Amino acid sequence: SGGHSYEGYSLGSVPNNIIINFGKLNHIHVNVHDKIVKIGPGARLGPIYYKLYQHEKHTIPGGSCPWVGIGGLALGGGYGLLARLHGLLVDHVLEMKVVNAQGDLLAISASHESDLFWALRGAGGGSFAIVTEFTLRLVRAPLLVTRLKAVWHPNATKAVMKRYQLLMFNTSLSNFSNNIFLQMSVMKEQITISITHYGPAIREFNRTVSLMLATLPTPKTTNTYQQDWLSFVYDLSDIADADHNYRKLLLENATLPTYEFKSKHLYFDKPISDHSIDQLTRHLSLGSGRLCLEFNPWDGYINTIPIDATAFRHRQYKFGIQFTDYWNHTYDEQRQINWLERIYTSVHNDSTKHSYVNYIDRDVPNWMNVYYDTHTRYLPRNVRCVVLLLFVHNGDQMSFDGKSSLLNGEELHVGERLTSPDEKIYLILQTDGHLAIFRKDDPNQALWKSTIDSKLSNIQGPFVLKMQENNDAVVYDGKGQTIWHTATRCPDFPGLFHLEIDDDEGCYVRGRKNEIVWTSYTGIRCFQEGKEGMSVLDKGQDLYTNQCLVSPNEKVALMVELDGRIALYKRDNYGEPTWQSTITPTVSSIEEPFVFKITDDNNIAVYDIKGQLIWKTNVSCLDGDSRLVLEDDGRLLLHAKDDANIHIWSMKDGSIVHYKSV
Template identity: 30%
Template sequence: MIGRRAFLRRSGGTLAVGAAGAALGMGWTRSASADCTGATITDGVLSRFRSRIQGSVILPVDTQYATARLGFNRRFDPYPVIIVRAAGTADVARTIEFARTNGITLAIRSGGHSYIGASGGSGVVLDLSAMNSIASLGNGHFQIGAGAQLQQVYGALRCQENMTIPCGSCDTVGFGGIAQGGGFGYLQQAHGITLDRVRSARVVLADGTVVDASPEADADLFWAIRGAGGGSLGVATDFTVEAVPYKTIHVIGWYWPLASAGEALDRFASLQESGAVPRSATVALVFNNGAASLAPAQCVCVLFSTGTLAEAEATKQLFVGPGGIRATPGLGFQYDADSPACDPHAVAQRDYYRAKSAIVYGQPAADTGDYLRYWLERRVADPMFSPSDSATVNFLTFGGAVSDVGPSDTAFPHRDALLEVQFLGYLQNPTTQSIRKNQAWIQGLYADVFPRLSVHGEGCYVNYCDDDLTEAQWTSRYWGANYPRLQVTKRRVDPADFFHGKQTIRL
């Protein structure tokens, strides 16, 4: 292996960062994306920086670089010039200073799950994964590092105090990202979204200042950090949260014929809109190509309840009993889950996918289910896609505790929503042709379905960020009427717009 100093000698004693390319050693270069500004890092500058970092500084010639540079989505193939795996807040502040003074862009990574590749890039990647401590503060309060994965969070809260927190179902997501954007999950009707449980956040600003934002200290930044999403205002390094008592989650799933997709979606939305679904239950309606490939084709409804088993069964009957839609005989499942995560022992497995979202404020148009059925059946029939190239449109109930908070009480504006929707198209073994086909499929699906979901107002989720949206669309759909206030906060804490990315708050 070529050592760091040999690498620097080979590249003329510098790391060149800019439009000409980012040096990767081994005698070759790779073109950098346009997010770098033409800086040059000398051997001495790099050595001084490295000596001030307690964590790891990873360069392209280091053996761990090949895996350290990667995020969760295989759609993106970033080659950062430097990766800093921070050990603490001081490392974060010094990395910000290094990037700022050397004119290099900074990407922040908690778990690396950004849907638009924002946690990578060709500049400096600030990796918070080692800042993953979880400590009990007593009385149900915990301090959680931004790099802690959800599987770690659920396990630690349960073991330390028999508590949990409303959060997501993807085990390897970093807490820092989900807590700043929102945090949808299977406990949200009962306990709200993740950011509703945040009581303070430590944030390192562009000038290196460390702020402990709370209702008592920099209340405006505290307001903004809960809903702005990561990467716009500063680097949130850890959070104080108030957990909730742990309860077993009863999971009950049933199937409906895909031919009844319109009726199923109408029943699902109507029950949620009427308030009939109890707070103890969050319900998902899932249209995917796996169920659609059954004979006859199906869609799936899944109930997650922290009530008693009898209460969960009674909630199911609202959907499939008298006045509901009869479940398909012979299909279905039921089990108890220890946490809202899919698998508390999961190992990160990188996927290739494209994603989109919608926030639904009222009953979808009557023909929405017909379009969902059309696009799923079209994917199943297309020989370009294998059965392992999964696709899903996942509806999740809003309301309950989510709506107890006002639309302007935090930067997350979608408090009056009825449902949230995630669109995903995966490829197991992507090729040039299948990548184009997958993109065309999800864009066509979305073009037909999003307007029908948005008859009562448009919205999208900042943590399901979508690089097909224009700036006017994503600023409006992510933050709505809260965006001007976010801009005011942005101008105060980051007046030079150092934290500037694909879809960050603009000055």
Template identity: 30%
Template sequence: MDETGRMFDRRGALRLAGAGLVALGTGGLGAGLAGCGDDNGEPTERDWNRLADRLSGRLVRPGGAEYPTASQLFDPAFDRIRPRAIAYCASPADAAAGVAFARSTGIPFTARAGGHSYGGYSTTSGLLLDVSTLNAVHPGIRSGMGGATGGTGTPGSGIATIGAGAQLVEVYAQLAAAGAALPAGSCPTVGIAGLTLGGGIGVVGRRHGLTCDRMLAAEVVLASGEIIQVDGQRDADLFWALRGGGGGNFGVVTSFTFATHRATPLTLFTYRWPWAAAAVVVAAWQEWNLRPGAPDELWSTCVITTAPTPDGTGTPTIRISGVISEPPGVPSSARALLAELVDAVGSAPTSTFAAQREPLEAMLIEAGCSGRTVAQCHLAGRSPGGALERVAQLAASNFLTEPLSAAGSEALLGAIESRQREAGLRSGGVILDSWGGAIGRVGAGETAFVHRDVLASAQYIAGYDVRDSAGLRHRNAEWLRATVAAMAPHVSASAYQNYIDPELRNWAEAYYGTNLPRLRSVKSAYDPDNVFRFAQSIPPA
């Protein structure tokens, strides 16, 4: 049967399953819970107890000692959202039971892995399905891997099966112990699920592609409760959608299979210049790393931030940092590449750092965990030894499909200077990350991730403290929206779905572009009743 026919067959089957609230693969749990709840449709204590009895994991309810921490996301701004319960899923069947319970009682639900959604979409006032205990990392051993889109299979490449709740610091640590690596993000407590489903940019992306490009298969709990395995042959339409179609749209993913690459030492660098040279540095960075023919091994970021002072004086900062990932046995070209950067700027940096590090140490440094152990590179109170604190910030993004013009650079630097003058605002700024390389050699329709013609991403960050006054928080938000508006004439209208922005208009087109119609068709096929929904979820066709 062709792909279109297969899609329509499943659409009909799942619509019938949804109508009957049958949770396939869970022994008819949905049917067993149908009709539960009090006269207002709210689950009763008996209902919650029945759900708890059916879980192999644990159910955390308000009033329990674990609840205050269990209900939190990474951003403390969302602490105001109070789930009715958090189900820690110890198996795919637990996730299926949670979906069935929510459907039968009519309460909202969502899934959570790392809890880093900028929009707070990984929490709910209803039932929160937490997959963080599904965090096993199993590096495989296999030579000459193929089948992933992007990157290349080299001797020593392999397959890894990774639970959806694994945090990136653990992924890197456990893969590195087996001599393997995966192109992924740098924030240590981000969950592999959210990162992969939205694309997954990282410091070796130009060489090895996006995280979603390395996905070979996934295990998914559908709206019907059915637990299925998807790959390029089985439910290929859904497999396509999961590679960049955004988290929370099609089901609860419980595990992934990835093609890994051989772990090799990485050269890290950071060069700083005085603020007076900022315009020249931005132009030189673009010519250096965004030009056609820039080596895939070179990834870099131009970071432009404010340096808060109580009176709004002071000077912003600019730096270029990055990673050079050269193939094993190739003589290092890092020194020559960095010399080219300095030549392009035309003036000496005020400070420099460049050193080669082993893969795990390099990723800990990129994660902001220099000098910390893997155990310490977790959130405090969430994991034994965790020492990291949660962070409050607003964010938005755009893409550069051509280099910033002089006017675009002026708008960018002007926004930073205006924030510096705002007394009381905390650190904020703009992060320009280089894309291209292996990312751009994948067709826009080969995966759901459409942003393949990108030179760089621009992420706008406005940091604050939840204890700041309402007026200060308002000024912080105003700066972010003003910066986005100022940059609009100079950047693409598209945006990165993993930097999800609750204030973004035309968000569906901005995130998914020409892939949106197909994504909506897949949504109709696998979730015809729009069970998996939130403020910026993909609607069915």
């Protein structure tokens, strides 16, 4: 109903999705007398804001993106610009028209089908029933919006972050009314505070500005302005221009913007520690690109609604951070995502470890708990009553044996199996502790079996396969001994990998983009397409832990190993690398993740997350840029970028050649 999914789930990014397009079901019927509006799920926020404002300056508490459909926004909770003043969008849903599994059109509310009404308000995106209309309570738009934006240089980041947190948590000092909306934006280049006040009386606004700026260095820029509500909404959108043509909010014949980005989110109920702020700012300074941390308040009116009133659980927090990173080219994607992961991880332990489902992130472990917390135990009741009917009302039977992947935190016990999507192949954990792959039509002949560490003795069941948070798939025996594992441990990026059985008779550990990290065909962690299958590395195209360069014929790979070394592997001999770099003896306490890059002086080098040099070619170099190439015969060649005949350094079959610069 407007593509409200950061991971593209509403566009069929997962196999076997069914997509129902509500774009034309976009009616907006306003009843000013009763102060309600009936809206189709395909209506987008821009037209809704514009049309409601024409009816005696009413509005709804929605978000800032004019092209977002109201269906996905409302079903996930509906956080927005007026959240502290009027709460979430779900707090204003009075009734929904829905189609259930039998095809019946129902009008549901707090008094009719109350369980379903409860579940759809905060946990209903793509679940339980199909919503065809929302009835919402209207609110008056603010008569006046006053806003300050203050911007500091990055050397003030820690001071501004600490001041923001002080005002958010020290209510005796700040004592904000719900008319105040205090935001913070943290980027590598600058840090910005935005103070917004809704209403004509601005004494509290001036007091808040004084409190915020009292102990901080002078901002490099400040800007204060006042607007009506529609102007404010328009100027915050990505469609604003100097003409101030507010009819553009109607999105008539508009080309909607598209971005390549990744986003994550965390809630906080306590201040981020000084140590974590230091980690965050250090990681932020080491990257390059358009990465932004948006701090938004989650208190005010939101906190006054009982936690169990709706399926939206997260009402007791102070603020949330949305971490978003954008890139322009596909080859930058993995580097930017790794940068994002490091910054997210730096403050993760300070957070509640819960997130807003409308900022969906496919990489979070234990997603039901992350998004729904204790409400998870209530949701299955609604799932059984409604969703299962989609499968069983014609006598069909649901089977969990058809699962093809093992996600982070999940376990496979003896006798349980993963089944390939075509249902012809399965992976089973046997009574002897081995994992084995079989064809369904030949269950007596294993296509593959795991080994058991020969150094272990007195192995005993029961056995269990665990896809661990550190990304290693491990088989344990009854005494807790590791008897087999994929060796894909990568603790700095928890929940990144999953184990799956595929139609091609192979078992794989894959990353977030389905790149292969480990496969039963080879038994070694290698030959993922970590850089889109690239065989060439230029400056700025860094490789991180578990990423590869792959030769054009796909028979040789250069891997950044988990211990900080780089290693060459050949497809026909995965057992041992043909070459491995060393680690500088003077370096101690190295920390993942590692980065492999071409340096400013045209060498190739490996650094850890602290910036320590682990390995470098240390060859004499030339003016201009260099390029690293992995060739089909296994040779790794560093040469001048503008002339491939000028060689700087090369390595083949363990033999290193240093060339003189020209």
